[in-house]
Amino acid sequence: MYTIDTKGHLCPEPLIMASNGLKEVKEGEKVLIISDNETSYQNLMSFLTDLGANPVASKKGYEYHIEATKPAKSSPQAENNPEQYCSVPGGAAPATDxxxxxxxxxxxxxxxxxxxxxxxxxxxxxxxxxxxxxxxxxxxxxxxxxxxxxxxxxxxxxxxxxxxxxxxxxxxxxxxxxxxxxxxxxxxxxxxxxxxxxxxxxxxxx
Structure with a gap:
C-alpha cells in the first residue's frame, strides 16, 4: 500500500502531502497516511471525507493511521485547496501549534x-x-x-x-x-x- 508519512510536519504540509500522494495512485487504490498529532489527524479526516476518499482511521501507539481510497471523482473544492482544512474541526478558529x-x-x-x-x-x-x-x-x-x-x-x-x-x-x-x-x-x-x-x-x- 502506498504510504504517506506526515510525521513531524505541521499544517498545512500533511494536507498537501496527502493530496499529492493520492495523485500518485490509480482510482480505487488505497493509501496509508500516517500522522503523529491529533490536530493533523482531524484536519486530514475532514479533508479526505470531503474529497470522497472514505477514510478509515486507527491509532497505533502515538501514531494515527488513516486508510483512504482514491475516488473516481474528487471534490474539486477539496482537491484544489487542501490548505483550507488547516483548522480545528467544528468551525473554531485554529489555535497555534x-x-x-x-x-x-x-x-x-x-x-x-x-x-x-x-x-x-x-x-x-x-x-x-x-x-x-x-x-x-x-x-x-x-x-x-x-x-x-x-x-x-x-x-x-x-x-x-x-x-x-x-x-x-x-x-x-x-x-x-x-x-x-x-x-x-x-x-x-x-x-x-x-x-x-x-x-x-x-x-x-x-
Whole structure:
C-alpha cells in the first residue's frame, strides 16, 4: 500500500502531502497516511471525507493511521485547496501549534526541590488543557523526565495517549547512560529536533 508519512510536519504540509500522494495512485487504490498529532489527524479526516476518499482511521501507539481510497471523482473544492482544512474541526478558529521543550529535569532556576515540584505540576496541569502541544521535546537533563519509575514519565505517558508526540534526545540518553530506562516517547536525533523547532508555531521552554 502506498504510504504517506506526515510525521513531524505541521499544517498545512500533511494536507498537501496527502493530496499529492493520492495523485500518485490509480482510482480505487488505497493509501496509508500516517500522522503523529491529533490536530493533523482531524484536519486530514475532514479533508479526505470531503474529497470522497472514505477514510478509515486507527491509532497505533502515538501514531494515527488513516486508510483512504482514491475516488473516481474528487471534490474539486477539496482537491484544489487542501490548505483550507488547516483548522480545528467544528468551525473554531485554529489555535497555534506549539512545542514544549524540557531542557532540564526541573523547572526554572533556584531551589532544586521546588524545581522538581514545579515540573511535575506543569505536566499534570498540561494534561487537563484543551489545547495540547504537538510535541514535548526533552534534551540534556530533560531526558530524565522520561525515565521509568518517575511521576513525570507517568504524566508524559498520559499526554502521549492524548496525541502528544514525546521526543527524547538520543545523544543525551547515551551521554547519561539511561537509554534502557526511557519508558515513554521515542528516542530521536538532533536533526529531527531541529526540524520540529524550526517548523513550530510557538515554542515553550521549561
Amino acid at each position: 506549539y512545542v514544549v521543550v524540557a531542557r532540564s529535569s526541573r523547572m526554572g532556576e533556584g531551589d532544586p526541590e521546588l524545581g522538581d515540584l514545579l515540573v511535575r505540576g506543569y505536566l499534570n496541569a498540561l494534561k487537563g488543557m484543551d489545547h495540547l502541544p504537538t510535541y514535548i521535546i526533552m534534551y540534556n537533563g530533560g531526558v530524565k523526565l522520561s525515565l521509568e519509575g518517575t511521576d513525570t514519565a507517568l504524566a508524559l505517558g498520559e499526554l502521549e495517549d492524548k496525541g502528544v508526540s514525546i521526543i527524547v534526545c538520543g545523544t543525551c540518553v547515551d551521554y547519561y547512560k539511561v537509554k534502557d530506562k526511557v519508558s515513554v516517547g521515542r528516542i530521536s536525533n538532533m536533526y529531527q529536533i531541529a526540524t520540529i523547532l524550526a517548523e513550530a508555531g510557538h515554542v515553550v521552554y521549561l
